[in-house]
Amino acid sequence: MSKDKNIRSMHNLQDPKDEGFEPLESLDPDKIEDFEGLLTAMGRTSFGGRNLGDALEVTSEMIQDPDCFVVGTFSGAMTVAKMGSLICNMIDRGWINAVVSTGALMAHGFIESMGMKHYRYEPERMDDRELFSRGFNRVYDTLEPEKNFCEAEKVIYRIMSEVDRGETLSSELICRRIGKHLSENFSGPGILKSAYEKGVPVYIPAFTDSELALDIATHIMQDHPDALREQDAHNFFFQFNPFLDVFSYTQNICSCAKTGIFTIGGGVPRNWAQQVSPFLEIASQRLEREFPLRRFQYGVRICPEPVHWGGLSGCTYGEGVSWGKFVPPEQGGRFAEVMADATLVWPLLFKAVEQRLGK
Numbered sequence: 001m002s003k004d005k006n007i008r009s010m011h012n013l014q015d016p017k018d019e020g021f022e023p024l025e026s027l028d029p030d031k032i033e034d035f036e037g038l039l040t041a042m043g044r045t046s047f048g049g050r051n052l053g054d055a056l057e058v059t060s061e062m063i064q065d066p067d068c069f070v071v072g073t074f075s076g077a078m079t080v081a082k083m084g085s086l087i088c089n090m091i092d093r094g095w096i097n098a099v100v101s102t103g104a105l106m107a108h109g110f111i112e113s114m115g116m117k118h119y120r121y122e123p124e125r126m127d128d129r130e131l132f133s134r135g136f137n138r139v140y141d142t143l144e145p146e147k148n149f150c151e152a153e154k155v156i157y158r159i160m161s162e163v164d165r166g167e168t169l170s171s172e173l174i175c176r177r178i179g180k181h182l183s184e185n186f187s188g189p190g191i192l193k194s195a196y197e198k199g200v201p202v203y204i205p206a207f208t209d210s211e212l213a214l215d216i217a218t219h220i221m222q223d224h225p226d227a228l229r230e231q232d233a234h235n236f237f238f239q240f241n242p243f244l245d246v247f248s249y250t251q252n253i254c255s256c257a258k259t260g261i262f263t264i265g266g267g268v269p270r271n272w273a274q275q276v277s278p279f280l281e282i283a284s285q286r287l288e289r290e291f292p293l294r295r296f297q298y299g300v301r302i303c304p305e306p307v308h309w310g311g312l313s314g315c316t317y318g319e320g321v322s323w324g325k326f327v328p329p330e331q332g333g334r335f336a337e338v339m340a341d342a343t344l345v346w347p348l349l350f351k352a353v354e355q356r357l358g359k
Contacts, residue, residue: 024044024045025041025045026045027049028041035348035352036056036351036352036353038352039053039055039056040053040056040352041053043056048339051336052345052348052349054336055302055338055345056352058299059300059336059349059353060356061298062262062298063353063357064357065260065298067258068256068257068259068297068298069097069252069256069259069260070096070097070259070262070298071096071099071259071260071273072087072090072091072098072099072261073100073101073264073265073269073272073273074099074101074105074263075102075105075265075266075268075313076105076264076267077104077105077139077140077142078105078264078265078342078343079106079191080118080140080142080144081142081342081343082118083264083347084109084113084191085189086346086350087109087191088189088191091191091194091195091198092194093354094198095353096200097200098200098201098202098249099191099195099200100203100204100205100249100269100270100272101269102204102206102209102268103171103206103210103211103212103213104209104210106175106191106192106210106212107212108139108144109190109191109192110182110212111144111151111152112188112190113186113190113192114152114155114182114186114190115186116151117145119142119143120141120142120143121138121142131143135147149211153215158181159177160238163177163237165237165238166237166238167239168241168244169239169240169244170240170243170245170248171202171205171242171245172201172244172248172249173244174207176195176201176202178212179194179195179197182196183196183197201248203248203272203273205242205245205268205269206268220237224236224237246279249276250276250280254291254292254294258298259294259296259297260296260297260299260300261274261296261298261299261300262299262300263300263301263302263303264302264303264346265302265303266301266303266311266312266314267313270301270312271312274296274320274323274325275325276294277295277296277326278324278325280293281293281324295325295326296320296325296326296333297327297334298333298334298335299334299337300335300337301317301336301337302338302340302342302345302346302349303337303338304339304340304341305339306339307319316337317333317335317337321333
């Protein structure tokens with residue numbers, strides 16, 4: 001027998017049982033009766049299926065942990081993609097305790113909660129230039145009629161007309177006002193409506209990057225027609241302070257012993273929600289005060305963007321550990337990452353968690 005160390009000895013092959021390795025199982029469709037059974041079985045397979053099965057385990061544990069404050073972060077055109085009801089249901093069932101999202105996602109959801117529709121894009125008979133001239137905005141394979149925005153603008157104007165002069169607002173406070181109006185005036189479901197009724201704060205870190213903000217800006221210009229020239233914010237009938245969001249969110253995170261994050265996509269919502277950990281650490285060091293350090297103990301992410309592009313949306317939880325944002329797995333951190341289109345796997349995960357929790 002060769003003594004070359006690059007050749008394995010037949011006498012040194014280990015039994016996987018002795019190593020404590022977990023065996024995989026072939027997925028048997030005849031043994032699957034519901035969504036929970038499907039994802040549980042997928043968790044015993046490989047590749048993306050196993051990741052989705054892991055997401056079921058982590059999401060269920062995170063939601064059922066009474067000491068855990070769960071943050072839901074949502075980006076991408078999920079309301080245009082008709083996934084808004086999933087967010088509403090997660091709020092209504094108490095699965096998430098705070099929402100961080102994009103203004104666009106909330107704007108499209110706001111329109112949907114007013115009873116207006118989105119429509120199917122048919123590339124074989126629709127031209128983008130013609131769509132523009134006829135008042136239809138395209139989001140990938142879906143159309144948002146400009147008329148929808150016009151109707152939404154009227155509602156935003158009514159909401160903002162009730163703001164006291166000199167009041168200071170944040171995205172959370174504006175979302176709460178919109179949710180209150182929806183709750184009192186519209187019967188259909190809506191993300192901001194559910195959030196208001198359940199007392200769940202909604203934060204939009206890049207608020208001015210949204211149709212909602214443009215509506216508010218034009219409302220400001222009604223009162224201040226020279227705003228584009230003078231830009232004298234001191235004269236505006238209300239002030240906007242994004243740091244109110246930062247402090248409100250941080251207070252909520254510090255209110256519980258554990259934190260978890262459920263992420264669809266990535267972008268600003270994901271990073272803004274995660275930066276609370278470095279913020280508390282920086283404040284403790286530089287201000288020489290003892291602030292409670294918080295790192296996410298649970299994390300579930302559904303996003304198709306790969307790591308090697310170097311973008312935040314592809315950033316793994318392991319990478320987040322290096323920034324002090326997540327509890328390392330060896331210290332109890334539990335994470336699941338599914339690289340897939342959320343419209344394909346999020347509904348499956350939701351139904352599986354629903355069946356597991358029995359509600």
